[in-house]
Amino acid sequence: MTTARLDRRLTGIATLVFGLFLILWSILPLYNMVRVGLQHKEDVFSNNTWPPHPTLDSFRTVLHEAYWLLQNFWGQMGNSFYIGVAVALLTLTIGTLTSFTIGRMRIRQGWMLTNAALMTYVIPMSFLAIPFYGIMGKYGLTNNPLAVIAVEVTFATPYAIFIFQQYSGSIPQELDEAARIDGASPPQIFFRIYLPLMAPALVAIGTYALLLSWNEYLYAFLLLSSDGNLTVPVGLGKFLNSDEAPWNYLMAASIIYAIPPLVIYYTFRRKMSGGLTMGGVKG
Amino acid sequence: MKQISRRQALAGSAALATAAGSRRAKAAGTVTVWWTQGFYQAENQAVIDTMKEWEKRTGTKVDLTIINGPDLITKLIAGMQVGDVPDLVHTVTGDRFLVPQAAWNDQLVDVSDVIDSQRSEFLPTALDNSRFYNAKLKKRAYYSVPLKCSTLMEQSWRPLIEEAGFSDADMPKTHDAYFKFFETVQDKLRSKGKRIYGLGYSMATKEADSGTLFHHFLTAYGGAAIVTPEGKLNIDDPAVRKAASMALERLTTPFKKGYVPPGAINWGDVDNNNAFYARQIVMTPNATISISVAQMEKPDQYFKEIITQGIPAGNDGQPIASLLGVSPCIIPKGAKNIDDAKSLLKSIIEPATLNTYLKETRGRYLPVMPSIVKNDPWWLDPADPHRPVAVKYGLLLPTTAWWMAYNPAYSAVLSEQIWCQAEANITQRNMTVEQAAEEAIKRIKATFEKFEIG
Structure with a gap:
């Protein structure tokens, strides 16, 4: 075997080992979540690599809100959805209107x-x-979901404006001019030309804003108080103060809570990456 | 389309703001209460029931929010910063981390009149724990109402002790020998192939457990005079210095020798409980009897397997006064409905109401009124292996107040986890005990300089 071939083979093996290490490193916490979620309460602190008696009881408990700290799980899920969707819609509305005004209507010092x-x-x-x-x-x-929505929109909007600005640069101005010649008003240009062409960026930013608020803890915890208004992350925080060690329920609830963002991500994945990368290569 | 002028927009905003203001004014007929979340469901249910009963009796609505302990303090501090606070707060660790400094800063309502409604009933140490110095008014007053109390308890697994070849009677009664005993238990169990730790105490630099244990050790070695009742720091007293060094050495050496789980350096207050339930540790000190109480539905564990003991005697065989932790209720300044908050508080501390509430919580915490345990046999029921032990150490034997009641600087010492940091310096950064103690003392002196009581 030549030295060059040996080098290539060694490099390949090293890459494979390093890749496997990275995969393990990334997957282990998720695996641990699933492992604990599949265990009985009494087995949670065992050192078994795989649950000796795997069970879906924890997931059933979460789904039926059959544990005192999960009594309002679906209500909290609804609150998370409400806040997430509202933040996404408001961010898109404010972001697109701002970027349209600055980029297409060419206001001074925009x-x-x-x-x-x-x-x-x-x-x-x-x-x-x-x-x-x-x-x-x-x-x-305070103790009003509108407060969390307002805060999250405040933080999501600047990034949205930036991405929309960059992305809209790839849409030819001539399209607007042609529409104007045909008698289209600015709102018509916005709704009929600008928004449809911005679809990939809208999906990307909408998902980003939704995920930002979906995973938010600090502001939801500070601004919301009553059980009826809490979001899932804040509700799950209560598990960390209990003597009964229901980590299996906590993990099961976390897995269930992670499903909607995963679905959204994989549904819009192609458009999302397109939206983000195109914003980044504006020439 | 009709355009909205700038003036109209401003008028609209003003109307919105007024509407928001009127919503807050309407809330004045309600008492907003923040309450520390319990460690098990019965604790939460007990407070919900107590509030409902008061609502029914008075017709005043209670807007109750139950928040976990550390989060409640964070949230309340944020609220105090901006002047948006609830009317009444019950915070389990507030006596250490919040109330002394809030009273110093004139952020709490004087509740002496609430105390007066039951003054003769309260345990004197509980009252000592509730009187704080207000730096603005330059006087001491009651800024918190003690509701429940507890002292350090030692819990251990009887089956594991027996498996190691010992019985309850073999457990030493003096401080050092008691803790050393569990090192022997670990050695015996490990020789049988069990992966277990004899001692399960927190060495973390967060939350309350590790600090509680350090100060118990400090007291056991003769360092109780670290702050005088007048609020003066007495840390240069050779006896106090020696006690502090001994406490640091005796807590860190077992850890370094592998008798305490390595993860204990990052334990929250609930983690020793969880490790205990998982039988990863043989014994654990705990601020209450919550470990056994949470297992009440499992009669084998509650009545046969879990042992609850009070703190052992000093090394000289003399009893040690237990540090009494008091969970207070406070009314932050800026509360919108102080009158109803006080009325609610007065109702809660009526002995009959307090007894009902605390019994409903299964007695994890003790009443701050000795008459309650004397008049209701439930508290000293000899059939119960845990509760009477806690009552004895908390209410019938000598207790002593924590030092932050004397000077809020000690609350800062606890918040900044200065002693626990010293432990970490020894276990994680290889400092000697003397170096770590010296550094801690330096920091404590600097902290006290900010809180001169005139």
């Missing part, structure tokens, strides 16, 4: 708005928790 929006990312979300809490308190919005 670039300043885009840059100023991006500047908001200089300050981490958690730093603004107390000021936001104060503002929502003044508006009488």
